[in-house]
Amino acid sequence: xxxxxxxxxxxxxxxxxxxxxxxxxxxxxxxxxxxMVVVGGSVGTLIKGRYGAVQWLEFLTFGVTMxxxxxxxxxxYTMVYxxxxxxxxxxxxxxxxxAFSGYFVASALAGRGFLDRDPVxxxxxxxxxxxxTSTTIAVLTERLAYRPFRHVRGLAPLIxxxxxxxxxxxxxxxxxxxxxxxxxxxxWQKGAISVLGYAVPILQIMVVAAALVSMAILYLIVQRTKMxxxxxxxxEDADAAALMGIxxxxxxxxxxxxxxxxxxxxxxxxxxxxxxxxxxMGFTPGIKAFGAAVLGGIGSVxxxxxxxxxxxxxxxxxPALFLDGIGIPAPYxxxxxxxxxxxxxxxxxxxxxxxxxxxxxxRA
Amino acid sequence: MSAxxxxxxxxxxxxxxxxxxxxxxxxxxxxxxxxxxxxxxxLPLMDARWVIVDMVSLGDAALIAIGLSAxxxxxxxxxxxxxxxxxxxxxxxxxVAGGLLALLALAMQAFPLRQIFIALxxxxxxxxxxxxxxxxGGAVLIVAGASLAVLGAALTRAPEGLRKPAAAxxxxxxxxxxxxxxxxxxxxxxxxxxxxxxxxxTWEGLTLAGALIIFFLASGAAFVxxxxxxxxxxxxxxxxxxxQKRTAKSARVVVFILxxxxxxxxxxxxxxxxxxxxxxxILMGMGLNLEVGLAGLLDLGFVAFFAVGAYATAILTxxxxxxxxxxxxxxxxxxxxxxxxxxxxxxxxxxxxxxxVLGVRGDYLAVATMGLGEIVRVVVQSxxxxxxxxxxxGILQIPKPRxxxxxxxxxxxxxxxxxxxSAVAAYFAWRLENSRLGxxxxxxxxxxxxxxxxxxxxxxxxxxxxxLGAAFAGLAGSIFAVMLTSVYPSSFQLLVSIxxxxxxxxxxxxxxxGVMVGALALVGLPExxxxxxxxxxxxxxxxxxxxxxxxxxxxxxxxxRRRELRDEAGEAAxxxxxxxxxxxxxxxxxxxxxxx
Numbered sequence: 001x002x003x004x005x006x007x008x009x010x011x012x013x014x015x016x017x018x019x020x021x022x023x024x025x026x027x028x029x030x031x032x033x034x035x036m037v038v039v040g041g042s043v044g045t046l047i048k049g050r051y052g053a054v055q056w057l058e059f060l061t062f063g064v065t066m067x068x069x070x071x072x073x074x075x076x077y078t079m080v081y082x083x084x085x086x087x088x089x090x091x092x093x094x095x096x097x098x099a100f101s102g103y104f105v106a107s108a109l110a111g112r113g114f115l116d117r118d119p120v121x122x123x124x125x126x127x128x129x130x131x132x133t134s135t136t137i138a139v140l141t142e143r144l145a146y147r148p149f150r151h152v153r154g155l156a157p158l159i160x161x162x163x164x165x166x167x168x169x170x171x172x173x174x175x176x177x178x179x180x181x182x183x184x185x186x187x188w189q190k191g192a193i194s195v196l197g198y199a200v201p202i203l204q205i206m207v208v209a210a211a212l213v214s215m216a217i218l219y220l221i222v223q224r225t226k227m228x229x230x231x232x233x234x235x236e237d238a239d240a241a242a243l244m245g246i247x248x249x250x251x252x253x254x255x256x257x258x259x260x261x262x263x264x265x266x267x268x269x270x271x272x273x274x275x276x277x278x279x280x281m282g283f284t285p286g287i288k289a290f291g292a293a294v295l296g297g298i299g300s301v302x303x304x305x306x307x308x309x310x311x312x313x314x315x316x317x318x319p320a321l322f323l324d325g326i327g328i329p330a331p332y333x334x335x336x337x338x339x340x341x342x343x344x345x346x347x348x349x350x351x352x353x354x355x356x357x358x359x360x361x362x363r364a
Numbered sequence: 365m366s367a368x369x370x371x372x373x374x375x376x377x378x379x380x381x382x383x384x385x386x387x388x389x390x391x392x393x394x395x396x397x398x399x400x401x402x403x404x405x406x407l408p409l410m411d412a413r414w415v416i417v418d419m420v421s422l423g424d425a426a427l428i429a430i431g432l433s434a435x436x437x438x439x440x441x442x443x444x445x446x447x448x449x450x451x452x453x454x455x456x457x458x459x460v461a462g463g464l465l466a467l468l469a470l471a472m473q474a475f476p477l478r479q480i481f482i483a484l485x486x487x488x489x490x491x492x493x494x495x496x497x498x499x500x501g502g503a504v505l506i507v508a509g510a511s512l513a514v515l516g517a518a519l520t521r522a523p524e525g526l527r528k529p530a531a532a533x534x535x536x537x538x539x540x541x542x543x544x545x546x547x548x549x550x551x552x553x554x555x556x557x558x559x560x561x562x563x564x565x566t567w568e569g570l571t572l573a574g575a576l577i578i579f580f581l582a583s584g585a586a587f588v589x590x591x592x593x594x595x596x597x598x599x600x601x602x603x604x605x606x607x608q609k610r611t612a613k614s615a616r617v618v619v620f621i622l623x624x625x626x627x628x629x630x631x632x633x634x635x636x637x638x639x640x641x642x643x644x645x646i647l648m649g650m651g652l653n654l655e656v657g658l659a660g661l662l663d664l665g666f667v668a669f670f671a672v673g674a675y676a677t678a679i680l681t682x683x684x685x686x687x688x689x690x691x692x693x694x695x696x697x698x699x700x701x702x703x704x705x706x707x708x709x710x711x712x713x714x715x716x717x718x719x720x721v722l723g724v725r726g727d728y729l730a731v732a733t734m735g736l737g738e739i740v741r742v743v744v745q746s747x748x749x750x751x752x753x754x755x756x757x758g759i760l761q762i763p764k765p766r767x768x769x770x771x772x773x774x775x776x777x778x779x780x781x782x783x784x785x786s787a788v789a790a791y792f793a794w795r796l797e798n799s800r801l802g803x804x805x806x807x808x809x810x811x812x813x814x815x816x817x818x819x820x821x822x823x824x825x826x827x828x829x830x831x832l833g834a835a836f837a838g839l840a841g842s843i844f845a846v847m848l849t850s851v852y853p854s855s856f857q858l859l860v861s862i863x864x865x866x867x868x869x870x871x872x873x874x875x876x877x878g879v880m881v882g883a884l885a886l887v888g889l890p891e892x893x894x895x896x897x898x899x900x901x902x903x904x905x906x907x908x909x910x911x912x913x914x915x916x917x918x919x920x921x922x923x924x925r926r927r928e929l930r931d932e933a934g935e936a937a938x939x940x941x942x943x944x945x946x947x948x949x950x951x952x953x954x955x956x957x958x959x960x
Contacts, residue, residue: 023823026719087727104480148913155662156912158727159869162664162862163908170902174404177482178898283858287738290731330747337742340735347732348720 027348034345041322051320057198059317065204065273067312068211072266073289074296074304075218076138076259082235082299083255084150089161090141091263092286093168098134098264099271099281100172102126103181106268110184119188127210131264137168138260139253147249165283173279180278183271207269214265215305218258222301227254235299284336288315291343297353306354315339383442387453390437391460394430398461399468401426402492405483406899411491413895414569415541423491425538427465431509434458435516447521454513462509465492466502473498528590533583540578541570546892550631617877624880625783628776636776638891640847643782644840645887648864649871649879650786650793651836656865657874657922658802659829660809662730664861665737668717669710669834671744671856673841676706678759678851679752686754699765703842710838711831718830722823725812737861745853758852762845778847785843789836793876796832805829806874859901863887866904869911872918881920 045051051059073095080088105126109115115122145164149157189206192199222228233241234251242248270285271277288311296307318338323331346353401407411423420428434457439450469492471477477484493501519527540547544565551561564574604612628636648670655661679688680702689696697705721732744753753759765772765781772778796802804825807815816822845851863886871882886907890900911918 023719023722026716030720087731145909155656155660155726156916158662158730159865160909160912162865163905163912166862166901166905167909168905170899170905171400171404174406174899174902175481175483287731287734291735294728294731328748333746334742334748337739337746340739340742344720344732344735344739347724347728347735351724351728 030345031349034341037326038322041324041326044326045321045324048324050324054198055320056317059320060313061200061204063313063316064309065207065312066316067292067309068208068215069266069270069273069308070285070289070292070312071305071308072211072214072262072269073285074293074308075215075262075301077290077293078296078298078300078304079222079231079235079255079259081293083231083238083252084146086146086149086157087161087290088146088256088259089158089286090165090168091138091259092282092284092289093165093172094134094138094141094260094282095263095267095270095286096172096277096279096282097137097168098130098260098267099277100176100267100279101133102130102264102268102271103183103277105129106184107181110186115184115186116188119186123206127265127268130268131261134264134267135257135260138256138263141168142253142256165286169279169283176279178279180276183275183277185275189272203272207273210265210269214262218262219301221258227251231255288336288339288343291339291346294351295342295346295353297355300353300355303353303355310354311339311342314342383453384456386441387438387456388460390434390441391457392464394434394437394457395461395464398427398430398465402465402468402488403481403483404899404902406896406902408483408485408488408491409895409899411488413542415538416572416575417566417569419572420541421491422542425541428512430461431458431512432516432519434461434509434513435518436520438513439517439520445521447518450517450521451514454517455510458509458511458513458516459506460509461513462505462507463502465509466498466505469493469498469502469505525587525591529583529586532586533579536582537570537575537579540564541575543892544569546631546635549634628779633775636774636779638888640775640779640782641891642883642888643779643786644844644847645864645867645883646786646879647782647789647840647843648837648860649868649883650789650876651833651840652864653868653874653876653879654793654796654805654836655829655833657868658797658809659805659826661826661829662726662733662865663830663833664730664734664858664865665717665740666733666833666837666864667856667858667860668737668740669714669837670841670844670860671740671851671853672710672713672834673706673838674845674851674856675744675753675759675841676709676838677702677842677845678762680705681762681846682759683761683763684754684759686752686759699763699846703839706842707835707838710834710841714830714832714834714838715827717834718827722826734858734861737858741853741856741858744856753853754851756853758850760850762849762851764846764849772846775847778843782843785839789839790876792832793836797874797876801825801828862901863904866908868918870907870919872921875918875920875922878918878920878922882918885919 073091076091076094077088080086080091106115106122109122109125141164145160146157149160189201189203191202193202193205194200220228222231230241230246230251231254233244233246234248238248241251266285267282270281274281289308292307292311293304294307295310296303296305315335315338319331319335322338323334328334398407401410407423407426409423410426411421413422414420415422415425435450435454438454438457442450442453444450469489472484472489478486489498492505494504495501496504519530522530548561548565548567551557564570564577570578601609601612624639628639648666651669652663652666655663655666677699679686680694680697681687681699683696684690687696688694717733717736721729721736724732743749745756747755749755764778772781804815804820807818807820808822808825812822844855848855867882867886868879869882870886871878871880886900886904890897890903
């Protein structure tokens with residue numbers, strides 16, 4: 001029985017076995033208050049009409065952009081969880097390593113004017129370096145930190161993963177400094193393209209395109225190649241897969257490499273959007289992306305994509321739509337709050353996610 | 365030759381080839397460690413601190429230690445008791461480690477690496493290569509590495525009467541060199557002691573004469589101890605009855621605690637401040653220990669309870685516009701009245717925090733609690749809560765506690781306040797551990813479903829774990845608020861939760877003395893080595909990984925844990941948490957290695 005399945009059955013069990021109905025009261029109060037904020041806030045905002053259609057579209061495109069990045073990172077969580085049943089706590093930091101190594105290439109290229117002159121080639125070079133770094137680091141962490149815990153259940157692997165996360169962050173802090181470094185800001189990224197009459201920034205189109213292409217490639221790898229089939233087999237049942245002659249170690253390394261590559265691409269895109277890199281930058285998007293993976297149904301590749309997009313859109317539209325309407329000052333400070341509340345609500349009420357039901361049932 | 369004979373031969377002296385491969389491996393690993401230390405900037409920092417003034421810096425000492433450990437590792441992994449067969453592999457290992465550093469030096473000279481790696485400065489290059497330039501300095505590094513490794517192997521194989529005194533002497537010199545500031549402050553008191561201080565120290569560190577004196581004193585003492593005193597002492601201990609043995613052991617704990625209690629008085633207010641921080645972390649550690657160590661609920665949002673305790677104290681006592689007294693009819697309270705309220709508030713928040721995550725287990729629980737902790741921080745920091753909690757500026761002007769007319773302003777006074785609080789909390793924690801509730805916690809830690817089947821009320825027991833754990837953190841937070849006389853949201857980051865988690869893991873989960881050891885090692889030590897403060901989180905990360913791999917039961921494990929680990933049958937049960945049981949069996953040696 002997996003944690004996913006347990007979480008699903010425990011709440012009804014508590015309800016029937018315990019006389020402490022106040023737990024249910026609190027849980028229902030939580031549900032209702034979140035619902036009230038969502039509905040009340042939306043109505044309030046729409047009545048006030050402070051935002052026009054253009055602004056909503058801006059929120060939406062930004063949400064889709066961020067969502068596709070969350071989806072890329074979430075893929076790493078979900079695939080590793082699929083084959084290892086481990087939350088790779090350090091995955092957000094692996095994204096950071098990609099962004100950081102991309103920074104050095106990007107600033108070197110920008111310094112020589114190459115990033116402005118030949119954007120496609122320059123972006124490809126940046127991505128290539130970022131992907132190489134993040135993939136290498138992902139594989140190394142697997143080999144050095146996670147492999148010894150391959151057959152260990154319980155808290156030890158998770159604690160080790162937390163340690164890896166800190167270790168990576170602090171290593172980068174020591175090697176490259178604690179300060180925030182500014183990512184180059186080429187002119188072409190500031191332009192916009194008119195889509196159906198709305199101006200959409202080129203940067204956002206580029207990010208979404210990069211994410212879509214990588215996800216398509218990943219999907220093909222997982223669905224069509226031999227290695228992808230092996231990955232799916234291991235995530236169904238590692239022992240049976242080993243008996244069928246699949247080299248489980250190799251599959252796990254491959255999974256980490258694939259997740260690391262996606263994280264590297266996401267890291268570069270993330271850094272170009274926010275125009276900065278620092279050693280701690282991977283933490284928050286990492287946690288949010290984990291939330292997205294759970295939201296989509298952990299272990300499910302399409303689920304991670306869906307969950308990422310959903311999270312990105314809710315987080316981007318949410319402050320204006322839900323919080324402004326109930327009169328909260330400076331709602332954009334609470335963007336992370338929305339993401340975290342969504343994460344917790346999912347973990348509490350629907351730990352098997354949107355697309356995870358089939359999996360949870362099978363493993364129950 | 366029969367297979368058994370081959371096996372025996374392998375045991376006595378393993379094939380040369382495998383020995384050299386091992387040596388290469390050891391050398392590569394140690395070389396990478398040294399390069400890592402240089403790249404992330406810890407080596408340059410160590411270079412700035414003298415062990416012996418103008419002769420050996422801490423960085424040099426670290427590099428020497430790496431060279432020596434190459435030989436030690438080779439010797440430890442070889443069963444042969446002779447020294448001479450160890451020389452060639454030690455040369456290889458030390459040479460390879462030195463060679464990697466030499467490569468780094470060459471690379472630093474050839475490429476402008478500093479533009480990317482900020483720590484690889486010309487100063488580092490100069491100190492790495494002894495100012496000789498990369499090629500000649502590199503050759504020196506290789507030779508030094510090889511000879512140090514041989515020395516290390518020789519020391520490991522030397523008779524005990526020589527090895528122990530040498531190790532003790534070196535260790536004492538390093539301790540006296542590294543903690544010179546602290547030791548000098550402590551020695552400044554009396555006339556004779558001060559004179560002694562002046563003879564072995566300058567204000568920058570140990571003098572050569574001082575180092576020699578300490579080395580010979582320490583190694584002489586160790587020589588006498590191993591040669592004449594240890595045997596009889598051990599014999600006398602063995603002859604004691606079990607009850608007496610237990611008394612002797614608890615006497616050791618009492619002495620340890622007494623030293624801790626009296627240290628700040630002797631060593632002054634800086635140590636007082638460090639010890640007080642250690643005390644706060646011990647308090648929090650005991651709280652998290654109830655949740656993680658006993659009940660198995662991995663809580664990464666623990667800092668939220670600490671924040672509640674601090675903020676509750678602040679708004680009840682502070683002399684600021686955010687205090688309750690300034691905009692409601694509630695009068696401004698004294699610290700002693702506010703502290704219990706703060707603890708109560710933490711308990712309430714702990715229970716409220718626990719209710720939603722009751723049904724969440726294991727990994728998901730860790731992430732959910734971390735999310736809850738982050739929510740608390742985001743809310744406290746936001747403009748939404750600013751009218752009440754002061755936003756990013758926090759709440760200022762919290763008065764120090766007063767006892768009668770006496771203000772507890774000095775860190776040493778607050779240390780004793782922390783100590784008293786810790787003592788009370790430790791008593792509660794100790795009684796809880798052995799209570800019915802404590803056993804119920806351990807039952808749900810080991811298997812929630814079985815525990816429920818045996819009649820443990822999961823809801824009640826889990827909420828009590830969150831609530832009581834929060835009480836400890838709230839108490840710590842309340843003292844923290846008066847220590848700083850102000851509270852800011854930036855003091856309550858996830859790092860604090862990780863810090864507390866790391867210390868109970870290093871000390872030993874579920875073990876009260878372990879919490880103390882962990883707090884001393886992870887909070888006290890980095891605080892004393894102040895210039896390495898920025899590396900403390902690196903140290904925590906590494907400690908988490910290494911402890912989980914090497915010693916999952918912690919430095920001072922609880923009695924139950926130790927019993928479980930020693931006992932073969934208990935080991936399987938422990939594998940659930942610790943992962944020692946299911947470690948795969950070592951792979952059989954390669955065929956070619958066993959051929960003589």
